[in-house]
Amino acid sequence: xxxxxxxxxxxxxAARSKRRGKARAAPTERRAQPKGVINAWEDxxxxxAQPSGGPVIQRPIPVLREQPLPIRIVxxxxxxxxxxxxxxxxxxxxxxxAESLRRSAxxxxxxxxxxxxxxxxxxxxxxxxxxxxxxxxxxxxxxFFHGTAAGRTVFSGxxxxxxxxxxxxxxxxSFKPQLFDAASLEVAAFHESFGDxxxxxSALQLPSAREGVLAETGGVLRRASRLSRLAEQxxxxxxxxxxxxxxxxxxxxxxxxxxxRDPDTLPTTAPATSLSSEPHSFSRVFTGAFFEGLAGMLAxxxxxxxxxxxxxxxxxxxxxxxxxxxxxxxPTFFSQVAASMLVVAASRFSxxxxxxxxxxxxxxxxxxxxxxxxAAAQASAQLVAAAAAASESxxxxxxxxxxxxxxxxxxxxxxxxxxxxxxxxxxxAALAVGAAPSPGEDQAAKSFFEDLLRRGRLKVxxxxxxAAEIVRAAAPSTxxxxxxxxRREGRLTVLRRVRIDCAFAHH
Amino acid sequence: MPxxxxxxxxxELAKRGFESVSIKRELPGRRVKVDANKLYPVQVEGGxxxxxxxxxxxxxxxDARGHIKSIDGDTPEAAAVxxxxxxxxxxxxxxxxxxxxxxxxxxxxxxxxxxxxxxRQVLRRKRFSIGGS
Numbered sequence: 001x002x003x004x005x006x007x008x009x010x011x012x013x014a015a016r017s018k019r020r021g022k023a024r025a026a027p028t029e030r031r032a033q034p035k036g037v038i039n040a041w042e043d044x045x046x047x048x049a050q051p052s053g054g055p056v057i058q059r060p061i062p063v064l065r066e067q068p069l070p071i072r073i074v075x076x077x078x079x080x081x082x083x084x085x086x087x088x089x090x091x092x093x094x095x096x097x098a099e100s101l102r103r104s105a106x107x108x109x110x111x112x113x114x115x116x117x118x119x120x121x122x123x124x125x126x127x128x129x130x131x132x133x134x135x136x137x138x139x140x141x142x143x144f145f146h147g148t149a150a151g152r153t154v155f156s157g158x159x160x161x162x163x164x165x166x167x168x169x170x171x172x173x174s175f176k177p178q179l180f181d182a183a184s185l186e187v188a189a190f191h192e193s194f195g196d197x198x199x200x201x202s203a204l205q206l207p208s209a210r211e212g213v214l215a216e217t218g219g220v221l222r223r224a225s226r227l228s229r230l231a232e233q234x235x236x237x238x239x240x241x242x243x244x245x246x247x248x249x250x251x252x253x254x255x256x257x258x259x260x261r262d263p264d265t266l267p268t269t270a271p272a273t274s275l276s277s278e279p280h281s282f283s284r285v286f287t288g289a290f291f292e293g294l295a296g297m298l299a300x301x302x303x304x305x306x307x308x309x310x311x312x313x314x315x316x317x318x319x320x321x322x323x324x325x326x327x328x329x330x331p332t333f334f335s336q337v338a339a340s341m342l343v344v345a346a347s348r349f350s351x352x353x354x355x356x357x358x359x360x361x362x363x364x365x366x367x368x369x370x371x372x373x374x375a376a377a378q379a380s381a382q383l384v385a386a387a388a389a390a391s392e393s394x395x396x397x398x399x400x401x402x403x404x405x406x407x408x409x410x411x412x413x414x415x416x417x418x419x420x421x422x423x424x425x426x427x428x429a430a431l432a433v434g435a436a437p438s439p440g441e442d443q444a445a446k447s448f449f450e451d452l453l454r455r456g457r458l459k460v461x462x463x464x465x466x467a468a469e470i471v472r473a474a475a476p477s478t479x480x481x482x483x484x485x486x487r488r489e490g491r492l493t494v495l496r497r498v499r500i501d502c503a504f505a506h507h
Numbered sequence: 508m509p510x511x512x513x514x515x516x517x518x519e520l521a522k523r524g525f526e527s528v529s530i531k532r533e534l535p536g537r538r539v540k541v542d543a544n545k546l547y548p549v550q551v552e553g554g555x556x557x558x559x560x561x562x563x564x565x566x567x568x569x570d571a572r573g574h575i576k577s578i579d580g581d582t583p584e585a586a587a588v589x590x591x592x593x594x595x596x597x598x599x600x601x602x603x604x605x606x607x608x609x610x611x612x613x614x615x616x617x618x619x620x621x622x623x624x625x626x627r628q629v630l631r632r633k634r635f636s637i638g639g640s
Contacts, residue, residue, distance in 0.1 A: 132614050138634035162637055169635040178527040178542050181618075181632035183549075183559035183591035191635060231637065238638065251638060264593050268600035269639075277593075278601045280639040329542055329562035331590035 034061045039084040040096035042212070043203045043226060044159045046233035049249040051152055054232070056087060057208050062095075062102035068109025069117060069171075071101050074141070075126040093158045097127050097144070100160035104167045104202040111317050118174040123167075127157040133237050135162050137169035139180070149237035161199045161231045161251075168198025175321070178329055185263040185277050186333040192283035196230055197290050197320065200254055203227055204313035210306040219304050221295035228255040228291060244271035254291035258284050260334065260366030286334050289365035290320075296357020315354065319344045335372070338362040342376040375414065409461060410493040413486060458495075459485035511539060512573055519575050520567070526560060534566065537576075541565045546629060547583050551595045557620060558629045559591040595630060601639065604630075615639065 037058040047053030061082045064071040073079065076094060085091035105123075109115065117123045124141035132145035135156040144157030144166075156162045172194045173180050179187050203209045209227065217223040229250035238246050247253050252272075263277035270276035275285070294316050301308035323341030330336055342362070346355040359376075362368040368376070404411045487494050516539065517528045525543040532540050545563050548556035566579040583591075598604040598618050605619040617636060623629045 133638070134614050135637040136634040143634075156637065165637055166635070176529070178529055178544055178562055180527065181560045181630070182527075182544055182562040183594045183630060184562060184587070185590060185594050185597060187562065188594070195635070195637070234637065245639070263597075268597050276601075277597050278603075278639045328564050330564075330584075331586050 034063065034082065036061050036082060037084060038062070038082055038095035038099060039087070039092055040099040041087075041158065041160055042206060042209055043199075044161050044229075044232045045087070046236055047226070048229065048232060049236065051150075051154070051233055051236045055208070055212070057206065058084060059099045059103075059206075062098045064098055064102055065122070066102075068113070069105040069115065070122045071105060072122050072124055073098060073101075073127060074124045075128065093127065093155055096160065097125070097157045097163055100163040100202065101125065101167060103160075103205055104164040104171075104198060107202050107205050107314075107317065108167075108171045108198070108321075111314075111321050112171075112175055115171075115174055117170060118177055118180075119170070123170055125157075128155065132156075133234060135166050135234075137166045137173070139173070142166045142170060147237060149240040152237070154233055154237040156234055159231055159233055160203065162234055164199040164202040165195035165230070167202075168195040171198065172324070176324055182329055184329070184331055184333065185279070185282065186331060187329060188279040189263070189282035190286060190333050190337065192279045193286040193290070194320075194324075196252060196254060196283065196287045199230055200227060200291065200294070201313050201317050201320075204309060207306065207310075210309045214304075214306060214309065221298050221309075222255060222292055224253060224255040228253050230254065244273070246272050252280070252284055252287070254284075254287045256284050256288040258288050258365065260285050285365055286337075286367065289338070289361040289367050290316075291361075292364060293354075293358040293361035296360055297352070297354045300353045300357060315349060315352065319349065319354065319358070322348075334367045338367045339372065339376040342368075342373060346376075408486065410486070413493045413495050461486060511569070515573065516541075516567070516569075516575070523575075523578070523581070525563075525565075531564075537569045537571075539567045539569065541567050545581070545583060546627070547588060547591065548627075549588060549592050549595065551592055551599075555628055557595060558623075558627045559595060560630065561587050561591050563587065603639075605633075 038061055039056055040059050042055040042057050045052060045054045064073065073094065076090065079098070080091040080094050082095065085095065119139055119141060126141065126143045128146055129136075129143040130145055131147055133147040133149070133154065133156070134145055136143045142163075144155065144162070146153055146155045148154070169191060172191060179191055182188075204213075204227070213221065213225050213227040216225045221227075229247070230253070231251035232249065235246040235249070235251035238251070239248075258275050261275065263282055266275055266277040266282070268276060269278055270281060272281070275281055294312065297312045297316060298304055298309055301312065319341050322344045323337050326340040326343070327333065327336040342355055342359055345358050349355070359368070359373040363370050363373050402412050485495075511530065511533065513530055516530065520528050520541065520543060525541075525545055528541060528543040530539055531542055534540055542562070542564055544560035546558040547561040549559050549561075550556055561583040563580060563583050565581060568576045568578070570576045595604070602613070602615050603617045605613075605616045607620065609616075609619075615636065615638075617634055618630060618632050620628050621631050
């Protein structure tokens with residue numbers, strides 16, 4: 001039986017949120033709002049391990065065709081009468097899907113003004129494309145399904161968690177289209193993580209969800225809750241035939257302790273209790289770090305109340321979007337996004353103190369080694385000072401490498417990210433052992449640097465030539481052909497790419 | 508530096524085999540930083556090569572009229588190619604890659620291998636799903 005939550009949206013809290021949000025969020029101006037309300041699920045039709053019991057809320061009638069990011073439900077069509085329908089009816093399913101689509105699009109649209117869908121001006125949505133316990137985003141639109149488990153028919157488009165996850169795919173594809181079919185394990189996993197993060201952040205735009213999670217967790221957001229449990233009903237349905245494929249009380253849980261591993265070292269499939277390289281499974285590492293960061297961000301606020309949670313969710317959305325935009329697409333994409341997010345947090349939200357809790361989340365889940373997390377934040381301060389007008393794409397993550405043993409005359413070097421594509425390989429490789437407690441154990445990063453030395457691709461400083469230079473037999477005598485050099489930049493020694501050598505495999 | 512005509516640049520890059528092009532920023536010296544995917548042949552368990560969209564970061568030099576003069580970094584990093592090989596293997600092993608000739612892909616399938624107009628086998632994502640296979 002669904003519990004009914006009234007509009008205890010607390011007008012006072014909403015007003016507070018609005019005031020606080022003014023400085024940073026950019027809510028979209030809406031045209032005339034139709035009068036009336038509809039019934040909808042808050043985040044999912046189910047509650048925990050049970051296939052039902054999710055809270056029903058009342059919401060203003062959503063207008064899908066409006067900006068930002070217009071949407072059209074193409075099936076079923078036309079729209080049923082907009083009024084509060086009881087759960088279990090096709091009309092209810094239509095409006096709960098419409099409500100979550102509009103809410104999620106509004107949330108992301110405010111953070112990405114002017115963005116249009118990758119699929120065209122309007123995102124088409126089919127709420128019942130056929131029989132399956134699944135939901136899809138392709139470059140046509142969103143597709144949801146129905147399926148039967150233990151005698152109960154489950155509609156994936158009825159779950160706001162599922163809807164906001166799929167809308168997240170469509171959104172990410174619209175502002176970072178390169179990720180759609182990039183042949184990379186971590187990129188694919190990140191897309192899935194973004195879907196889950198979209199579900200979490202979209203849920204937090206509901207006053208009742210914010211109040212509910214604060215009450216459920218006693219204000220300690222990092223505890224498992226309705227918010228962290230994603231797609232409970234779909235998870236239940238899958239569990240009826242494949243018990244080990246999903247969590248015991250949902251599809252995936254954003255509160256988890258999964259620790260980063262090079263996906264190449266993981267099995268292709270595994271039960272939900274373990275990590276595998278399958279994108280949905282591996283995505284949980286990033287989602288777990290994100291959720292922990294989000295919880296920590298709330299803990300930095302004075303009030304830790306519902307209004308603060310709204311502000312934190314919007315700030316997290318902004319950090320995430322800017323971090324993704326700045327991140328270069330490399331095999332170790334998780335670390336690139338994480339480092340970029342830290343740079344954004346440290347440079348644009350320094351007053352809020354978000355950088356420390358975010359860093360903790362990424363370090364505790366092994367996405368960034370402690371040394372690189374610190375270096376990213378330090379780099380941000382320098383970059384901001386150096387280029388006050390710099391766009392977000394100019395903020396770069398860094399990695400600090402200890403190189404004392406190579407006889408280069410410097411104890412450590414800094415490697416900047418996006419300016420040099422090859423450097424990103426360093427970052428990523430390092431993160432495979434990034435969980436190591438000390439930078440000295442950062443073997444993968446070292447192996448890249450050592451590889452440069454070994455292949456004679458690093459221009460060694462004059463003073464260190466006799467001790468450290470490796471000469472390439474095939475090096476041309478008429479011009480320099482090294483790809484990297486060490487430059488003194490302020491108090492740092494920085495590894496800089498000076499050229500790109502396309503014949504990387506042959507020398 | 509004249510304002511970059513993004514559409515024209517994307518068109519030129521498409522002719523050179525780059526897909527999903529996004530212009531990241533302008534660099535000094537009529538250069539543009541670009542993120543894109545390039546179809547790159549990878550060998551997975553022998554047989555015919557599969558062209559996989561491998562993510563890359565390019566530095567494109569433009570001439571005075573805004574046409575491409577040269578491209579730095581138009582060959583994928585070795586790590587990115589290795590990642591593509593692992594990715595295809597993982598898709599196959601987890602049942603997310605449609606079998607050849609499969610018309611109606613199973614629920615967990617997210618990718619297909621298609622023949623392009625040049626007769627190459629190309630890995631293509633068809634969709635994202637909410638759950639694994």
